Amino acid sequence: MNLKRFFKMILSKTILNKRYIPFFIILIGFIGLVGLIRFKPTVIGDQSKYVPPLVETIKVENRDVQIMVKSQGEVIPRTEINLTSEVSGKIIWVSENFSSGGTFTKGDTLIKLDSRDYELALVTAESNLSQSKVALQREIAESNIAKQEWDKVSDGEASDLALRKPQLAQANAFFAASEATYEQAKRNLNRTSILAPFDGRVRKKNTDLGAIISPGIPLGMIYATDYVEVRLPIANVDLSFLDIPFDGTLIELNKQPQVELFSKIGNKIYEWSGKIIRSEAEIDPLSRMLSVVARVSEPYDRSINEIPLKVGLYVNANIFGKKFKNIYVVPRHVISNNNFIWTTNKEGILFQKQVEVLRTENDYAYINSGLNSSDEILITKLGFIINGMQIRTN
Structure with missing residues (x-):
C-alpha cells in the first residue's frame, strides 16, 4: 500500500x-x-555568530567653562533730546553741522537768533541796575546820618521811620530786582546762541534759516555719541547664569560682565565689545522677560572699531556669564530625553549612566555630575541598543 x-x-x-x-x-x-x-537546508559557514556593530566613542575630560548667554537687541543712544530754544526770535545763522546725520561736539554753536532786541534789553537793565545801586548807596548814607542826629538829640530808642529803615529796605529791594533783571537780560542774550549740550549727532532737523521760533518749539532731534546702549532681553532659564544684581542698580565697574555684539553687514560679520552696566527693574509686559543693558563706549571711534556701531542697528549678543569648574562638555545628541548617556568599558560593553545637565549651548551639553574622567561615551547613533550590548570601536 x-x-x-x-x-x-x-x-x-x-x-x-x-x-x-x-x-x-x-x-x-x-x-x-x-x-x-x-530535509532541513545545509548551513554554509557559521552564520549564527553575532558580529558587534562598529561604533565611534570619545573619551570625556572635565574642564572649566564660562557660560555664554545669547540675546539680541537694537542699538539706542544713551541720551536723545529735542533741541529747543529758551528764547524767541528769528534764526539768522545755522551751522552746516546742524543737518540730518551731522556731528558736533559739546559747546558748538548750532543756531544763532537775532540778538538786537536782547542787546537793548541788556543795556536798559544795566542802566536800571546802576541807578538802583546809586539810590541804595544814598539811602545807606541818609540812614547813617539819621541815626547820628537822633543820638545827638535823644537818649531814647528811635523809631524805624526816624532811622529811615523802611526807605533803606526799599532801596535794597529795588537794587536786588534791578540786579536780577540785569542777570536775566544777560542770560537771554547768551541764549540767542543755541549750543550743543554734548558730543553727538543730528537725527532730524526741523527748522532752518529765517524761521521765527518760540521757546520750547523742537528745532531738531539730537543724540549723544560718547556711548550707546543695547537693551538685551534675557530668557528666564538664562537669568541664573548671569552674575549680576537684578534690582536695576548700576553694576560696579570691576564687576560688569563683558558682552560681544555682532551683526552681519553685507557679506561680513562685524563685532563690537561692551559691558553690561545694569538690569532693568521691571519685567517687559509683552515678552515677559527681564532685560539687561549693554554699553559700548566710543561707538564711532574708527581707531577702536572697524566700523561705527550706529544707532538703530540690530545686533546679536554673547554675554559672558558665570564660570563653572570640572564640567564635562559632550555632544548634545548623545543625551537621551531622560538625561541618560551610553558609555562603554574596556571590554566594549555598553551601559547607561544618568547625568545632570547643567546647560546646553548650540551642539554641546555641559554635564556637571554623573560622568568620570575615564569614561568613554558612545557618539554613534544605533537603531537598536540595550544595556550589556557588545560593540566594536575603531
Whole structure:
C-alpha cells in the first residue's frame, strides 16, 4: 500500500468516523516535523555568530567653562533730546553741522537768533541796575546820618521811620530786582546762541534759516555719541547664569560682565565689545522677560572699531556669564530625553549612566555630575541598543 492510498483510506475512515479526527491531525503534524528535520537546508559557514556593530566613542575630560548667554537687541543712544530754544526770535545763522546725520561736539554753536532786541534789553537793565545801586548807596548814607542826629538829640530808642529803615529796605529791594533783571537780560542774550549740550549727532532737523521760533518749539532731534546702549532681553532659564544684581542698580565697574555684539553687514560679520552696566527693574509686559543693558563706549571711534556701531542697528549678543569648574562638555545628541548617556568599558560593553545637565549651548551639553574622567561615551547613533550590548570601536 503506497502513501497516497494510505491517506485516502485514513481520510475515508475519518469522515465515516469522527472519533479518529484528533488522531489524524496529530499524525499529520508528526509526519511534517519529521520531514523538516530530515530535509532541513545545509548551513554554509557559521552564520549564527553575532558580529558587534562598529561604533565611534570619545573619551570625556572635565574642564572649566564660562557660560555664554545669547540675546539680541537694537542699538539706542544713551541720551536723545529735542533741541529747543529758551528764547524767541528769528534764526539768522545755522551751522552746516546742524543737518540730518551731522556731528558736533559739546559747546558748538548750532543756531544763532537775532540778538538786537536782547542787546537793548541788556543795556536798559544795566542802566536800571546802576541807578538802583546809586539810590541804595544814598539811602545807606541818609540812614547813617539819621541815626547820628537822633543820638545827638535823644537818649531814647528811635523809631524805624526816624532811622529811615523802611526807605533803606526799599532801596535794597529795588537794587536786588534791578540786579536780577540785569542777570536775566544777560542770560537771554547768551541764549540767542543755541549750543550743543554734548558730543553727538543730528537725527532730524526741523527748522532752518529765517524761521521765527518760540521757546520750547523742537528745532531738531539730537543724540549723544560718547556711548550707546543695547537693551538685551534675557530668557528666564538664562537669568541664573548671569552674575549680576537684578534690582536695576548700576553694576560696579570691576564687576560688569563683558558682552560681544555682532551683526552681519553685507557679506561680513562685524563685532563690537561692551559691558553690561545694569538690569532693568521691571519685567517687559509683552515678552515677559527681564532685560539687561549693554554699553559700548566710543561707538564711532574708527581707531577702536572697524566700523561705527550706529544707532538703530540690530545686533546679536554673547554675554559672558558665570564660570563653572570640572564640567564635562559632550555632544548634545548623545543625551537621551531622560538625561541618560551610553558609555562603554574596556571590554566594549555598553551601559547607561544618568547625568545632570547643567546647560546646553548650540551642539554641546555641559554635564556637571554623573560622568568620570575615564569614561568613554558612545557618539554613534544605533537603531537598536540595550544595556550589556557588545560593540566594536575603531
